Amino acid sequence: xxxxxxxxxxxxxxxxxxxxxxxxxxxxxxxxxxxxxxxxxxxxxxxxxxxxxxxxxxxxxxxxxxxxxxxxxxxxxxxxxxxxxxxxxxxxxxxxxxxxxxxxxxxxxxxxxxxxxxxxxxxxxxxxxxxxxxxxxxxxxxxxxxxxxxxxxxxxxxxxxxxxxxxxxxxxxxxxxxxxxxxxxxxxxxxxxxxxxxxxxxxxxxxxxxxxxxxxxxxxxxxxxxxxxxxxxxxxxxxxxxxxxxxxxxxxxxxxxxxxxxxxxxxxxxxxxxxxxxxxxxxxxxxxxxxxxxx
Amino acid sequence: xxxxxxxxxxxxxxxxxxxxxxxxxxxxxxxxxxxxxxxxxxxxxxxxxxxxxxxxxxxxxxxxxxxxxxxxxxxxxxxxxxxxxxxxxxxxxxxxxxxxxxxxxxxxxxxxxxxxxxxxxxxxxxxxxxxxxxxxxxxxxxxxxxxxxxxxxxxxxxxxxxxxxxxxxxxxxxxxxxxxxxxxxxxxxxxxxxxxxxxxxxxxxxxxxxxxxxxxxxxxxxxxxxxxxxxxxxxxxxxxxxxxxxxxxxxxxxxxxxxxxxxxxxxxxxxxxxxxxxxxx
Numbered sequence: 048x049x050x051x052x053x054x055x056x057x058x059x060x061x062x063x064x065x066x067x068x069x070x071x072x073x074x075x076x077x078x079x080x081x082x083x084x085x086x087x088x089x090x091x092x093x094x095x096x097x098x099x100x101x102x103x104x105x106x107x108x109x110x111x112x113x114x115x116x117x118x119x120x121x122x123x124x125x126x127x128x129x130x131x132x133x134x135x136x137x138x139x140x141x142x143x144x145x146x147x148x149x150x151x152x153x154x155x156x157x158x159x160x161x162x163x164x165x166x167x168x169x170x171x172x173x174x175x176x177x178x179x180x181x182x183x184x185x186x187x188x189x190x191x192x193x194x195x196x197x198x199x200x201x202x203x204x205x206x207x208x209x210x211x212x213x214x215x216x217x218x219x220x221x222x223x224x225x226x227x228x229x230x231x232x233x234x235x236x237x238x239x240x241x242x243x244x245x246x247x248x249x250x251x252x253x254x255x256x257x258x259x260x261x262x263x264x265x266x267x268x269x270x271x272x273x274x275x276x277x278x279x280x281x282x283x284x285x286x287x288x289x290x291x292x293x294x295x296x297x298x299x300x301x302x303x304x305x306x307x308x309x310x311x312x313x314x315x316x317x318x319x320x321x322x323x324x325x326x327x328x329x330x331x332x333x334x335x336x337x338x339x340x341x342x
Numbered sequence: 343x344x345x346x347x348x349x350x351x352x353x354x355x356x357x358x359x360x361x362x363x364x365x366x367x368x369x370x371x372x373x374x375x376x377x378x379x380x381x382x383x384x385x386x387x388x389x390x391x392x393x394x395x396x397x398x399x400x401x402x403x404x405x406x407x408x409x410x411x412x413x414x415x416x417x418x419x420x421x422x423x424x425x426x427x428x429x430x431x432x433x434x435x436x437x438x439x440x441x442x443x444x445x446x447x448x449x450x451x452x453x454x455x456x457x458x459x460x461x462x463x464x465x466x467x468x469x470x471x472x473x474x475x476x477x478x479x480x481x482x483x484x485x486x487x488x489x490x491x492x493x494x495x496x497x498x499x500x501x502x503x504x505x506x507x508x509x510x511x512x513x514x515x516x517x518x519x520x521x522x523x524x525x526x527x528x529x530x531x532x533x534x535x536x537x538x539x540x541x542x543x544x545x546x547x548x549x550x551x552x553x554x555x556x557x558x559x560x561x562x563x564x565x566x567x568x569x570x571x572x573x574x575x576x577x578x579x580x581x582x583x584x585x586x587x588x589x590x591x592x593x594x595x596x597x598x599x600x601x602x603x604x605x606x607x608x609x610x611x612x613x614x615x616x617x618x619x620x621x622x623x
Binding site: 057071082132168170182277300305310314316317324328336 | 358361362364368371372373393395435439446448454456458459463464465467469470472473476495498499555556557558581587591605612617
């Protein structure tokens, strides 16, 4: 009797949340999907059937082609850079140096800050002005005699998006460091000792013993950073506003929908973003849940 | 062997000293933006100049912070009105959901779980248009309460899963013995699991506090200027041609301060949430 009452109570407690997620996530995705197949332009909803024409138009759209190119460049540099910096810092911190916990906290603090704050500050660090108005990092390089490093940063024609990866790496590399450091700490000292006895140098131990063992962490980090990269939005808005040269799908979706009232196109961009994230994340989730179930 | 040990140890400590070079370079990289915010913030208006931005201030002046605070005060208040209820409601909901999902195996639980998990990853652009339409329909568009509701709902997956993973580690005997003593579902939760899960509450509260404080996308789409939280107001300030860069630096620091303080004082919990939940972008 009591058991049944409890069971009903349990269902009553969770069902509002589960219902909310199904409506606000999956119901709304379906609704967006319907908008992306409509003729809705302007403030009033218009669900007249448009087939896949919005998607076809997007793929022909020069601005969307810039978006795809920018996303690819940004993703490669941001994910690659964060992995390299994070791994490098983790290996450094794994050497038993004094002040380790201080450095670890330091490399992680940018994660507590918003992309907006990061963008506002880096926008001035990456001030592209030259000559007598030189400032930011360029001024610092100039003073240090490192003039070859002076750059136009995110105002570089064609490749400006590459500069945006730097603040993104600044913000997220501490996270990959924490992941790798956790991985390194989980490797038993006996493995290193055994390799040392066999005459391996420290470098060889890392190259042939430890790096292969960190592969699963690299894969998780790539997927997590990769999906953040596909969604990149606020960092670019804070650094550069709405410039077409630095456009990405998330910004295009925002401006075309809420400034331009092209709801049909905005919904199509949202659906394509969802598709790209799903292709990346679903196999990973499926694999993780399966291995978890086995354990 | 004894003669070999000292030079070898010396070599090792030299190698360790060399390792500090890349470490200090990295430290500079991470500190530069913080240096710029504080260094510029503490200058007087008179000594602010882009060409001398790296030079230290002559003393501690608060011109920039005062000016930035005057600009941002309403937005700071909006952020506080947003973050406190969002973090609190999210944690309570997450705890109840996590408890039920960890303890009661009902049909369909395995089916719900992956769907909940995927909800953490979706790009919000794919639900933004319906969300705005819905908020308009229920008259919550433009204000802070609608934004609170949004953060609570889209926070359900992460908060539920964090609590579920924690409650799943609580030994079954504890719960069973309570049930044998005649405790019902709510008593078991209230007397046994809730007191055990205070650390998880801290983790989830911090996580939701940080995500809501730092969120820009939902805020910029759902709120009108009078209700802008700090991120939107700061971005607007940075995009304006009238407000000087030095005031922007001070404003950026003010916007970063609450989450930075949480990180400094509750870093352990912050990190735990991060490693469990950085999946959510």
